[in-house]
Amino acid sequence: MPLASPPLADSSAGRGRRLFWPAVAAVALTGAVLVVHVINPYEPGNYPTCPWLAVTGTYCPGCGALRATHSLTHGDLGAALQRNPLVVVLAVAVVVGLAVWARRQWRGEPARRTPPVALLWVGLAAIVVFWIARSIPGWTWLSPV
Amino acid sequence: MSHDDNQPPPPPQSGDGGSVPPPPPGQYGDSGSVPPPPPGQYGDSGSVPPPAADNPYASSTPPPYSASQPQGDTYGGYGAAPVQQTGGTNVSAIVLTVLAGLATVSCYFTLAGLPALVFGIIALTKQSSDPAGSRKMAKIGWIVFGVLVVLIVILLAVGITAFINSPEFQQELENAS
Numbered sequence: 001m002p003l004a005s006p007p008l009a010d011s012s013a014g015r016g017r018r019l020f021w022p023a024v025a026a027v028a029l030t031g032a033v034l035v036v037h038v039i040n041p042y043e044p045g046n047y048p049t050c051p052w053l054a055v056t057g058t059y060c061p062g063c064g065a066l067r068a069t070h071s072l073t074h075g076d077l078g079a080a081l082q083r084n085p086l087v088v089v090l091a092v093a094v095v096v097g098l099a100v101w102a103r104r105q106w107r108g109e110p111a112r113r114t115p116p117v118a119l120l121w122v123g124l125a126a127i128v129v130f131w132i133a134r135s136i137p138g139w140t141w142l143s144p145v
Numbered sequence: 146m147s148h149d150d151n152q153p154p155p156p157p158q159s160g161d162g163g164s165v166p167p168p169p170p171g172q173y174g175d176s177g178s179v180p181p182p183p184p185g186q187y188g189d190s191g192s193v194p195p196p197a198a199d200n201p202y203a204s205s206t207p208p209p210y211s212a213s214q215p216q217g218d219t220y221g222g223y224g225a226a227p228v229q230q231t232g233g234t235n236v237s238a239i240v241l242t243v244l245a246g247l248a249t250v251s252c253y254f255t256l257a258g259l260p261a262l263v264f265g266i267i268a269l270t271k272q273s274s275d276p277a278g279s280r281k282m283a284k285i286g287w288i289v290f291g292v293l294v295v296l297i298v299i300l301l302a303v304g305i306t307a308f309i310n311s312p313e314f315q316q317e318l319e320n321a322s
Contacts, residue, residue: 048301050252062252086250094247120242120266127249127259 015106022102029094037073041066058135061086061127064144083144086130235276238268238283245290253301257293261286 039046052060064083071079072091080088134142242265248258264286272279308314 048253048305051297051300051304052252052255054304060252060255062250062255065250065252084250090246090250097243117266117270120269123246124262124266127262 015108018105018108019102022098022105026098026102029098033069033073036066036069041070059131059143061131061134063134067144085142086127235268235272235279235283237287238265238272238279241265241283241286241290242269245286248290248294254294254297257290257297260293261290264289 041047047066050060050063052058053063062084065087068080068083068085068087069091071077071083072088077088130142133139134144241261245258245261245265248254249262251258264282268279268282268286270279271282
């Protein structure tokens with residue numbers, strides 16, 4: 001018998017036990033977002049520079065993520081999309097995924113469905129394309145600045 | 146030997162029920178008299194004694210599988226093999242994929258997240274067709290992810306330390322104080 005319930009649903013475990021890992025994920029995500037909300041990433045010096053940007057001089061797919069998150073927590077969707085549209089899409093996916101996971105755990109439903117693997121490959125390709133596209137000279141509409 | 150060949154036992158006499166001798170063993174194939182096997186012991190059909198020749202109904206007694214063992218899955222009389230989780234969800238691959246995806250757009254851990262994300266997606270792709278390969282891919286992904294995260298943390302720590310000790314930062318500190 002494991003000490004803690006696995007992340008997926010186990011109807012033999014109690015409801016509180018099943019909701020342990022969704023609660024851990026929710027608390028961790030909320031804590032991280034709260035830090036970015038309170039400590040303003042728009043002010044220089046509050047966070048370290050992106051190592052990829054410092055070494056190569058080009059943007060990584062995550063550049064502008066902290067500023068986008070900060071803007072999202074202040075309700076400024078336009079600024080968030082301007083800093084990093086990928087983070088906005090991912091934030092929606094994470095919130096929806098967490099809600100679906102918690103609902104499934106609450107009901108004790110077995111999570112035996114195949115994950116959308118094709119969608120994951122599309123997402124990976126989108127990250128790589130976004131990475132390349134935002135560093136093309138002249139394509140400032142994808143750059144975080 | 147058929148059932149009709151056996152004569153029913155005489156009904157117990159009132160008042161002397163305690164003195165009535167029990168019927169001879171095996172005469173009626175009374176399955177209720179077969180002692181159940183102790184729970185949790187092997188549960189193998191190989192240890193079941195064969196029905197007695199003079200016990201025509203003993204064969205109707207279900208084989209004494211233990212409750213925790215699936216029926217009909219015995220290996221040389223030493224109980225069933227452990228249940229193999231084939232075709233199940235690879236939880237490790239799902240967790241790896243989610244964490245690597247978050248790391249990829251975290252800026253600092255992009256280079257750690259991207260290869261781990263590839264391994265995680267490959268593991269999820271193979272989880273129904275090749276469960277062993279899926280687990281192996283997830284394991285490699287976790288190792289790659291962990292090593293790269295540690296390397297990036299070390300590089301970040303070195304960079305921050307160098308920045309703090311730089312003459313420019315020290316000058317700014319002196320100007321501020």
